[in-house]
Amino acid sequence: MQTIGVGMIGSGFMGLTYSEVVAKHAEGCRLVAITGGRRAATLAADYGVTAEASVESLLARKDIDAVVLATPDLDRLELTRQAAAAGKHVLAEKPMAPTVAECDEMIAVCKAAGVNLGVVKTERYRKITRKAKEFIDNGEMGPVRMLRTVSAFPQSLAKQLFDERAWMTDPRGGGLFMGMASHNTDFLRWLTGRNALRVFAQATTYSDLPGPPLSVMANIVFEDQIMADMWITSELPDPSLPSSEVRFQVFGRDAMLDLENFEYLDVSRSGKWERIYTPERFDYLKEPKSPIRLFPHRGVIQDFIDSIREQRPPHVGGAEGRAAVEICEACLISARTGQAVNLPL
Template identity: 30%
Template sequence: MPIRWGIIGCGDVARRRVAQAIFDDPESACLAACRRDASKLARFCADFSVPRAYTHHEAVLADRDIDAVYIATPVSAHCEQVLAAAAAGKHVLVEKPMGRSVAECDRMIEACHRAGICLGVAYYRRFYPVVERMQQLLQEGHLGDLLAIGAVTANPFQMSPQDDGYWRVLPDIGGGGALMDIGSHRLNLFLHLAGRVRAVKACCDTVAATYHAENIASLILHFESGAHGSLQCFFGSAFDPDEFTLTGTRGRLRSAPLNGGQLVCELDGTQRIETHPPADNFNTPLIADFVDAVNKNRNPRVSGKEGRDTNAVLANAYSNAQPGT
């Protein structure tokens, strides 16, 4: 029997990616959608043939026909809505970042554990075939000892208060700025590939922007293995790189853009280019894994704990960020 979904939050991410991934999944059925704006909700339901429309998340959670919810609301709403979903016995896939703080993440994890439900976090880049290939080459020793992991990412967002996504640069609602929003994806990959972080140094600033959240963030990380990490992320850039690099004692792996699926392998003095294209919809494997986790009573590959670990690095970075934000 398919997992019957309710979508809470029908904004840009749900519309462009996740809703279609749910509809395309053979083990899923989308029963309901929720958005406070009734006209936009009606348009979403019409576009995706969703039979039930609710303007409050409580109504979705009260629907006994729904097995799982995908929560794609602003970050400030995640904790309350995940706790409510757990109380209603609904499995939860929540958008990234998981919460505004580690404490919020801990509350969500505990509530879902007590309720006996699956909790997943939508860090979909973990499922890129090129990332899985990086992990394979690293684990098989082709890189030797890992020395460094690095990423540079940017988005040309020029946020204004009229934009639907302006909450992404309001720290009380989004939790931060560029680091929280796009940096969190890369930090999640850092933890996945390089392991636990021992220390973080950060520099966050706001340049040529009218909001107060950071639109520039640079991090230096020290991993427990001894490896180093570097992350740079920007909002409002004229270009939008998506560069990812692993450097070891025996070689280097490079992918740019990461979602392009091309991997440059410089190993043992030779270079080759591999191609590992992602799914047409980046979220398709994320949904498939979550549904499989529900059906097999296991943790999703990106569990609540992994979402929490990413938030812990973010919190550490923000706490010592210099100068400004």
Template identity: 30%
Template sequence: MTEDKFGIGVIGTGMAAAPHARALKELREVVDVRGVYSRNPDNRAAFAGNFGFPVAASVDALADDPLLKAVILITPPSERLELVRRFTEAGKHILMEKPVERTTAAAREIVAVCDQNGVRLGVVFQHRFRQASMALKERIDSGVLGAIGLVRISVPWWREQAYYDEPGRGTFARDGGGVLISQAIHTLDLMLSIAGPVAEVQAVAVTTPFHRMEAEDFVAGGMRFESGAAGALMATTAAYPGEAESITIDCEAASAHLQSGTLTVNWRDGRVETVGEAAGTGGGADPMAFPHDWHRDLIRDFAAAIKSGREPAVTGREALRVHHLIDALIESSRERRAVEITADSTD
């Protein structure tokens, strides 16, 4: 390893690890994968062999590696806290898959542990790194589209029952919930990063007859943003055969529609503007049917942030915002009332 390369480790070799591995291979000029670890020795050996990475004998071997600067945690959220403690105590920075943890309280604890040990915490919300997503955010932030009046969110995904037959999937004990925290969380985070904070929600969350699972597979609700804009969302994994998620933001000067990696802006003066290109998003039967480019750019940003001493693009503390939103949606459905997201519940 040369000194200009960023030493990184990988913990977890499940389904979500493949796009990270492909991204890391493309970043080999700037990133040095120091080792891959999972509890199953056969799985970690097969994964490391497939991608040409070294195998780590243990968590301690990675944590004690002086050339390792950070670790990517791709474990289920139920298996994060002790790993975060071990690596942060060793001074290693953390990049973790969403969600931060199963509950907001546990997510706050992870953020606090990283703060206490003086390390950076980044969260993998890769949809922010799509060209079309960045183009929409730039247009909103610049004011060229005018004030936001309406935000419409749709996540019409599909998952076979076999997906939920995997032990722990769709449970509160392992995943922390269903479609909101496991699938729609990406779209909700992207929405918050572009349209700003939500002040109040009123929702219905249920499990449809299409799935046998503990948590919800369908949520619909209304939102009131702090800006005064109105919003509506629908998220499900019961919409066969599954379609790409979308965000539509209606503004004073135009309506902007983001879907499948493409931004379409319909200006009120008749112009139509298109940015980006269509790409899979994992909305159908294959959850991993999407490119790894967004992971690559997110990991590159994380490594650059650590090297320069700045915060990564998506921090753990910022990720708490979507946890609070999900909490409010579930609480609203459970209590059959509108729920405010107060200043005390956002970070």
């Protein structure tokens, strides 16, 4: 089977992340070139690959079979158009795009070109989340009835991110809300194995920070009358909430589950709580290349590469990316209109 040549579009934190994974962790692929962003030349030098002057020149290379779009979400549709036209497979960071309409076009152009479209959903590849999914799927909880999820950050972090990533305040993009919530909405769908049917939400920004809403509370109804609450905010005072960066709680007929991505997985069964998993520790900011941090990213890349080599769709493709964005967009529509929004849009 062929070794897949990968081009990296984007050289920020996630460009570094996926360059490291492609170059040193994933199998059946090799990093060929990097373009885009002020760090592209340095990042390319670090991995001994070419720093291409433009997206066009990178896509023109015959030794590149696929590209990773580690770019702002508002750029992904146009980059996907260009990549598909050049016959390159596409892996898009999350959120897939700021709107369902853009997701639909990304899906359409890749289908027309006969190339794979994958979407980054690291929550599906963490050891701790897979254990949670296994606990639900093995039937110990009985039918799932309700879920609750929180992603909360302090306002000081939002200010720092906006200073470093001005594109997050661009009204054409999904902003920090979609960047956070697209994880949560996909994870809710994945855990339940159900589609969302209706969304009612409120959204606002309490501070003077620009861009899309920074605080959203939503009620989501899934198939089989499964109810979920989702709270996304980046406006809490320091030091924010303990164990709230990415937290999920699942309530079934017979048992309950409480999960914080980087802290613990607790389950309640037979009338008592017990800790069934504690993830390995790492420093997110100081150890960006830690194998512990990169484990779910390797899972994303490996499935994408395998899908190309095996000539099959990726397990997490455009439909999954679109569905996560659809719930997020429905939240914003509901908040704007004051009405519940039925899905699909």
